[in-house]
Amino acid sequence: MFRSLILYSQILILCLLSAPTLATQPIETHTQEGLRWPLDATRRITSTFGEYRSDRFHAGLDFSINGNIGVPCFAIDDGYISRIKTSFNGYGRVIYLTLHSGDIAVYGHLDGFEGRVETRLREEQLRQGRYSVELWFKPGELEYQNGDIVGYCGGTGAGAPHLHFELRTPRNEPYDPVLAGFYYDDQSAPYVRRVSIRALDGDSEVESSMKPLVRSVEKNFAAPVKFYGRVGISAQAHDYQQGGWSRLGVQELSLYVDDELRHRTVLDTFPYDLNRHSRLDFDYELGREGMRKFRRLYVTPGNELEFYDEGLPGGVLDSRELGVGFHQVRIEVVDHRGNRSEMHWPIEALAESRIPLASEPDTIPDYLNHSHKPLDFPIEVGIVGTTAIINLPSVPDSISVRNIFTASPAYLHPKRLVPSGNGSWATRAQLSMDHSGPTMFSVLIEDSSGTVYQNHREIIILPLASGKDVTYSVPNSGYNIRFEGYGQPWDIVAEMTVEEPEDGTEAPILTMYPRDYPFLTTFRLLLDSESEPFDDQAVMVYRERPDQDWQFLSNFREQDGYRLTAKVFSFESFSVVRDTIPPELFNATPRDGIAFASTKPRMAVSIRDEFSGLDIENCDMRLNGESVIWIYDPDADRMYFEPWEPLPRGSYSWEVVAVDNAGNRSELTRSFIID
Secondary structure, three states: OHHHHHHHHHHHHHHHHHOOOOOOOOOOOEOOOOOEOOOOOOOOEEEOOOOEEOOEEOOOEEEEOOOOOOOEEEOOOOEEEEEEEOOOOOOOEEEEEEEOOOOEEEEEEEEEEOHHHHHHHHHHHHHHOOOOOEEEOOOOOOEEOOOOEEEEEEOOOOOOOEEEEEEEOOOOOEEOHHHHOOOOOOOOOOEEEEEEEEEOOOOOEEOOEOOOEEEEOEOOEOOOEEEEOEEEEEEEEEEEOOOOOOEEOOOEEEEEEOOEEEEEEEOOEOOHHHHHHHHHHEOHHHHHOOOOOOEEOOOOOOOOOOOEOOOOOOOOEEHHHHOOEEEEEEEEEEOOOOOEEEEEEEEEEOOOOOOOEOOOOOOOOHHHHOOOEEOOOOOEEEEEOOEEEEEEOOOOOOOOEEEEEEEOOOOOOOEEOEEEEOOEEEEEEEOOOOOOEEEEEEEEEEEOOOOEEEEEEEEEEEEEOOOOOEEEEOOOOOEEEEEOHHHOOOOEEEEEEEEOOOOOEOOOEEEEEOOOOOOOOOEEEEEEOOOOOOOOOEEEEEEOOOOOOOEEEEOEEEHHHOEEEEEEOOOOEEEEEEOOOOOEEEEEEOOOOEEEOOOOOOEEEEEEOOOOOEOHHHOEEEEOOEEOOOEEEOOOOEEEEOOOOOOOOEEEEEEEEEEEOOOOEEEEEEEEEEO
């Protein structure tokens, strides 16, 4: 037995030594196409092309550098540096290398540039007196050969240290670097983690609801679901690089129904002017509910991306076309190395809607035109797209129901409610796009004796038609809202509530629904003061939920200060507050009065503003009264300066000025000595 254990141990050690890992595999310096890999330190990928980002796509590959700042980056081919940029956020320090082919290689989040580039950068920073600059170069100025060092990896801009690497066409459109031969080792298949199905119009439903339904995938299968009408399916798919730990995206997703290929998404390239269409490629509505990275396997109206195979029937499924009964959905996912897997999902098409879209009743009772006995019973009104769902979750036990009707100017004619299970009554009604403002939804219950009870629910509604601009004044609030129609992929009826100011706010609280509407461009929110202008410390704010703190939105003023305006990209709660608290400066180094032996001392301070946020362009750091080229690290909330050249011996005064978006100001002064 002892001998067997020795043999087993030897086999185990041999397997471990021979197992393919990122750490032990030899690293090739060039692709099969002859392009130089942008770095040698690692082939570990932490993000892939086309992955989900907030309101955009990830446009390249992210390489881990294992926290080793200063790792060299190489020119992937002959070319010249055509552009460099430095900023406190975004890509931080970034290089744009135009290749002899005309394509552009982008290196982001760098710690520094190659010597010639660094010299040109510093000259421009000194000329402008600031860190954030952008420079463009012509062919012949900064030429580099395949394999030359162009920069050094870092963590500038945002996030942990890594290299963000992109390839772009001569038209500046990003494409997947894998297409150029930058394959990374991976033998692990991707997988579908969760799937979703949603109704796509007011005459459709999933499990008796117009809300999306999400199913977990277990052992490549999801539980069955019932639907009626037009629906769309989304999938949340992930991949892991062998030997890596980052959850990656997939390159290709295909939807089959009854073994027929209906839709295929291939994430290869996209134009930057369609970056916001990520809200249509991904399921933005689920994302607002915290369920991110669901990719639609159908094309929504307004989606102009070219990820999709236009020669296929399409991913929108209609129960009336598929036929009543069960149908087999199969979703296949493929990663960037060609590994693939699939999942299966039985879906059942119903013959009719369980809560049909309301039609006009054959006869309209006379009592609908009169007042009746008031009764306090709950009325729920929900709006999805341009369809209202009117629901009575319960009816008093004392009432023996004969009929239930609902009436509203929003749908012109009364509608009949039908039993919807568990003692509730409901109907769906198509809303008029011509009606806006405060709207009463009335519900009348007729019992078996002919007695009629009534109750009301009032909400503010606003139709928003795609392609049309709308300006609306919210009654008794001082709010004006302007919507630019070209940012709307489809028609909706928005809902608004107006609440009295709460502690700390200077204006009513306006909340808009639906929160999950995927605007493609901004709309303008205008707040007018009818009595006196807003002062300099008044700022417009927003929040997603009542339990959250207010976040800064804008302090832009018009009409001599009587109007605050903001560009808004989503429906939230909005109000106005006064920010009177200046930024905080703390943890300053060096300490006051300290003596240095070093002639290049690092000066740094933590800088934070808890409310309106830093107006970083108006912050400053000075040495003996002269502004220096200081750097701000938004991840660390740290502002610092390191002299490029040795400082002469003597005494120095070091000052920091911090300004927030409401104009509040803080200052800090320290002195030190160079011995």
